[in-house]
Amino acid sequence: MISTAATAATARERMLLAKDAARQIGLLSDERKRDALLAIAGAIESAAPAVVAANAEDLERGRATGLSAGLLDRLRLDEPRVAALAAAVRDVAALPDPVGRVLDERVLPSGVRLQKVSVPFGVIGSIYEARPNVTVDIAALAVRSGNAVVLRGGTAAERSNAALITAMRDALAEQGIDPEAIQTVDDFGREGARELMNARGIVDVLVPRGSAQLIETVVTESSVPVIETGAGVVHIVLDESAPLEWARDIVVNAKVQRPSVCNAVETVLVVRGAASRLVDPVVAALQDAGVTVHGDEAVAALAPGVVPATDADWQTEYMSLDLAMRVVDDLDEALAHIRRYSTHHTESIITQDDANAERFLAEVDSAVVMANASTRFTDGGEFGFGAEVGISTQKLHARGPMGLPELTSTKWLARGSGQVRS
């Protein structure tokens, strides 16, 4: 086995090597990129014992430094989890090549032929937290879209990430592809992250993944353009005409199916005219499913066992079996609440009034706005993208679930025969 562990002396040198490698990987055919990913999947499987051993060191250090049980579980890689990583890489290999699509075509009056085509960004940077699966995930998506990648995965998963990255780099080298296309700055600690955020001109786009605080830091400090992915303080409005069954089923699904993800609902706003009809049965169904409901006084007056909500509740992404509920006078007040507290991820209204549904869809300023559906549908897989790079909550470049095409930029090609501008 080749050993191509990343060894350049500085973080900046590593990034320059990645930039160089980006030229080669950016021009590879669909087939060669697919073959590279299949080789990466195989290499990850072969490296499973080494990866699990490296991960054991990370876990031991994590336990010693007091990582929570939840974080330790996210960090853990056993043989089945490594196999799942390899399988995910094969899924990415099967996706269509996002590079080389002709997005616009026009012939200028002078006869110059113009084409707007999709091209790789070049170098994608990613800063994320102790989740070794993100290492493989982002690297695979980058290779599929012809990009080089520079990873900064956090100290807690350092050994696991190093083992995975070495396996992936070896696979590239065996395929005749410059292994510097998969790069890490993990071993430079915080300095590596800082260099990555300031690598304007080398790194083309930075995708932070992790806590709201991590994302805030990257957005604020980076001079490299950032795609913000996001925190979700997600709202469901129960309109006056909301059918009880839809209201109950959608709220419970949106909260309970997977409470720790960004598309789970956090706040339910009930229009006053529907409160006496809906609050009690919806709260009861949530409580039956193990949810603690934090309600305002009007909610508490209509349902037993409600914990009093404070202003902090409206701002909280619980990521747990907690939910905030408030009675609002009307749709106007619901929209004002959403304007104030939404993180612009996903909001849904449950209603049988088409005018109210269309008003909600038009006026709510979020990446995904729904009528009569669970907010859990906001997901690249559910949207049919095949893979999800993250869910963008910003308005530039990409908004909502991002698939492989969102990892490309564009370029205009102009073919002439001596034309000059008059």
Next chain:
Amino acid sequence: MISTAATAATARERMLLAKDAARQIGLLSDERKRDALLAIAGAIESAAPAVVAANAEDLERGRATGLSAGLLDRLRLDEPRVAALAAAVRDVAALPDPVGRVLDERVLPSGVRLQKVSVPFGVIGSIYEARPNVTVDIAALAVRSGNAVVLRGGTAAERSNAALITAMRDALAEQGIDPEAIQTVDDFGREGARELMNARGIVDVLVPRGSAQLIETVVTESSVPVIETGAGVVHIVLDESAPLEWARDIVVNAKVQRPSVCNAVETVLVVRGAASRLVDPVVAALQDAGVTVHGDEAVAALAPGVVPATDADWQTEYMSLDLAMRVVDDLDEALAHIRRYSTHHTESIITQDDANAERFLAEVDSAVVMANASTRFTDGGEFGFGAEVGISTQKLHARGPMGLPELTSTKWLARGSGQVRS
């Protein structure tokens, strides 16, 4: 006449007023936005005497503080120039509405109907230098695309901008549109610019226009997402097979037609095999047109009157009748030179070798890559966009000439009938 001069006490308050106004303007019909622009054009014409008087004060202060003749000319507004501003607004009014386009449509297996539609950004910020025409330009493009705008136009044009902005705000108010949709932070000086760059959550995107230094400052300091528009160190490569006539005509056109703009060529790279055939006549044609050619030794040996080029020449966007020329060994060396010095705006190759043309188109990493055409074609008007917001040299969101659609974001709308995720 109403007077709606911007008066809120702080730059932040002004921006919050713009954010509020964005909700209204973002929902206006095509017709109402068009009417608003026609009213703005009329108001600018009516305000011409006041605008010219305000401009005279700016010019006087500019002369006193020693502004260059070129900058004074850019700053000057006489009655015909004001009429041209109004005419430009009418041109923008005639463009199709970029909002509400359905960009993607799919039905999920559960029956939820998804649509991806174009929506306004919300609030666009712009930081630019002493050119009052940009004030009207950006405001008109913002209104056409349903966005509010916050302008920071520089102290040198402060009075002119204030007069134009008041006229535009009055016109909005008369149309029943919240005038806070056109906002300025000019009277807060540098502090206004700083607040604008840090108005994350209020301002959705920032478009700097002006010198490379201005753009660099905004990109580095802003926490609001920036669309970088750009400096152009633009290259033309004369390949071994380049026909003399194409080479000469295209190089002269690309340099001479309008030397002060970003798509003008700055550096010509001549492949060695063509040097003895092309350098002398191309240099002569440039010199005939008044161009000073800065050449390396090989160029100087082949043509008379060439000024010696230094490394600084390869990095310079002259914006004048100067041009740098270098002989390179082959296409590889030309591509390496471009990688090192290009600002990723526009590059063109002159060749009759299709393989070399296609290699150049594939490998050069610039917003617009050409074969056998003048770099002056990189322009929103030439591309048929009807208006140009600027030429993006970044890879995120927009690349190359930006038209009105580039001033929109997207939103996913989901319409269901009670669906939950299984």
